Amino acid sequence: MLDKALRTPLALPHGVDTRRIVWPYAITLLLYHVVALFALMPVFFSWSGVVLMLAGLYVFGTLGINLCFHRLLTHRGLVCPKWLEHTFAVFGVCCMQDTPAHWVAIHRRHHEHSDETEDPHSPLVSFLWGHMGWMVIENTDVSRLEIYARYAKDILRDPFYKKLEGPLYAMIVLGSWVVFFLAGMIAALLTGDTLQEALRFGTSILIWGVFVRTVLVWHITWSVNSLAHLFGYQNYETTDRSRNNWFVALIAMGEGWHNNHHAQPRSAKHGHRWFELDLTYVSVWVLEKAGLAKQVVRPDPNKTV
Ligand SMILES: [Zn+2]
Ligand SMILES: [Zn+2]
Known part of the structure; x- marks a missing residue:
């Protein structure tokens, strides 16, 4: 339950200017949601698209965002061979949650100032602010150069992540659209469908496999920031409002055990x-058994409940 302190909203971060909208973010968020809605039209429905969307939640969301961006790059909770780390990072990029350096910097700042005014996305300001508002309203506290220098120097020492700050990022995102669309089209043509049917099927795969999946991964990640700082139980007395939320843990493959x-x-x-x-950890465990993850950090037994 929400306790008394939560009824007094937290002030917005100092650098926020509510009159200024971050248009590239706002337009991208809007467009993806609108295109994802086309999935509801029968003409764009296909079971293959649904299966790819579900598989994509795991590949792009769990491996790309949870395992790579979050547990590996931000917190250094494991080490993977560079080729694998970069592959997972590409999956993360396909989730359109900005570049690895930006994601890491924002998240490290969140940990440093959780649920204080400096927190970029505390839901104690308001649920909507913590969920998605913080991305579309300008906050000069977290302008790229400033937070990179403070929180992401180690990430940008890797030339691959530095490159992702340039056009490579958009090329990967757009490339993933093309791959999904063409894969659908070619599969349809190979099974003897007409060109018109192949175009329809390719579009269905694109809408479900890319747009619906991306929007769902967004809301899953954002729920960790919003729901898991408001509702649930605590195993630990932390200085923030983080909660263990079973619903978020379920949809976010373990990330909801946020306290x-x-x-x-x-x-x-x-x-x-x-x-x-924690299915993200199960993936880490499997990688470790396969010799593809090392130096896996586990909970401190002296602190564990
Ligand atoms: Zn974290
Ligand atoms: Zn948090």
């Missing part, structure tokens, strides 16, 4: 009690 995470940020394992299922 555990704030208590022990470096741990690559967010589920600390036997029933706190």
Whole structure:
């Protein structure tokens, strides 16, 4: 339940100018939501598209964002061979949550100032602010150069992540659109469909496999910032309002055990009690067994509940 302190909203970060909209973000968010809605039209429905969307939630959301951007790059909770880390980072880029350096910098700032005025996305300002408002309203506190210098120097030492600050980022995103569309079209043509049917099927794969999936991954990630700082239980007394939220943990593959995470940020394992299922950690564990993840940080047994 929301306690008394939550009824007094937190002030917006100092650098926020509510009159200024970050148009590239606002337009992208709007366009993706609008295109994703086309999925509801029967002409663009296909079961293959639905299956690809569901698989994409795991590949792009869990491996790209949770495992790579969050647990690996931001918190250094594990180490993977560079080729694999970069592959996962490309999956993360396909989720359109900005570049790895930007994601890491914003998230490290969130941990440093969780639920204080300097937090870029505390839902104690308002639910909508913490969920998505913080991205579309200008906040000069988190202008790229300033937060990069402070929070993302280590990331930008890797030439690949530095390159992603340039046109490569958009090329990967647009490239993923082309790959999904063409894969759908070619598959249809190979099974003897007409060109018109192949065009329809390719569009269906694009809408479900890219747009619906991206919008869902967005809301899943954003729920960690909003819901998991408002509702749920705490295993640890932290200085912030982070909560363990079973619903968010379920949809975000373990990222909803957010109070555990704030208590022990470096741990690559967010589920600390036997029933706190953490499928992102299961993936880390499988990679470790396969020799593809090393130096996996686990919860401190002296602190664990
Ligand atoms: Zn948090
Ligand atoms: Zn974190």
